[in-house]
Amino acid sequence: MGIDLGHGDYVLAGTDGQPFTEDTLRGAPTAVFFGFAHCPEVCPTTLSDIDRWQAELADAGEDPLRTYFVTVDPERDTVEMMADYVGWVPDVVGVSGSRDEIDKAIRAFRVYASKVPLEGGDYTMDHSAFVLLFDDRGNFFEPIRYQEELESAMAKIRQVTAM
Numbered sequence: 001m002g003i004d005l006g007h008g009d010y011v012l013a014g015t016d017g018q019p020f021t022e023d024t025l026r027g028a029p030t031a032v033f034f035g036f037a038h039c040p041e042v043c044p045t046t047l048s049d050i051d052r053w054q055a056e057l058a059d060a061g062e063d064p065l066r067t068y069f070v071t072v073d074p075e076r077d078t079v080e081m082m083a084d085y086v087g088w089v090p091d092v093v094g095v096s097g098s099r100d101e102i103d104k105a106i107r108a109f110r111v112y113a114s115k116v117p118l119e120g121g122d123y124t125m126d127h128s129a130f131v132l133l134f135d136d137r138g139n140f141f142e143p144i145r146y147q148e149e150l151e152s153a154m155a156k157i158r159q160v161t162a163m
Helices: 042-059 080-084 099-109 151-159
Strands: 012-014 031-033 066-071 093-095 112-115 123-127 131-134 140-144
Touching: 012 099, 031 042, 031 099, 031 123, 042 066, 042 131, 042 151, 066 080, 080 093, 093 140, 131 151, 140 151
Parallel strands: 031 066, 066 093
Antiparallel strands: 012 093, 031 131, 112 123, 131 140
């Protein structure tokens, strides 16, 4: 699509023990989603969708889609918490880091994230709700919209994995 996403000087930590940088996007088709572990609806729904995509690929004998879930709430979402949160979905790596590094990644991927105060001093996060697909050279390919139909999402995934 020619949109420059994911390129920047951020260095985050993955639940796989590896750093997450712009170089991580190279080498295999990749999906990246920004969210947070305390998310009441969008993130669990998106993880369920990703689980379904991985199952579709496995059932067809295809390689899994390398997927990263990057927190927008590093104050609460440590690498350990992210490992627990995403651990039930095959081939999903949770990603966290310092507030500064997360903010660099948010800018690099051009996603939206904002802290929203709640009563009693708690807070939630408002954030973008799409999965970003990248080809094996680390170039942005296309987004998958929140709750996009399975057939449409799989067509995009298969297109980027065939490149």
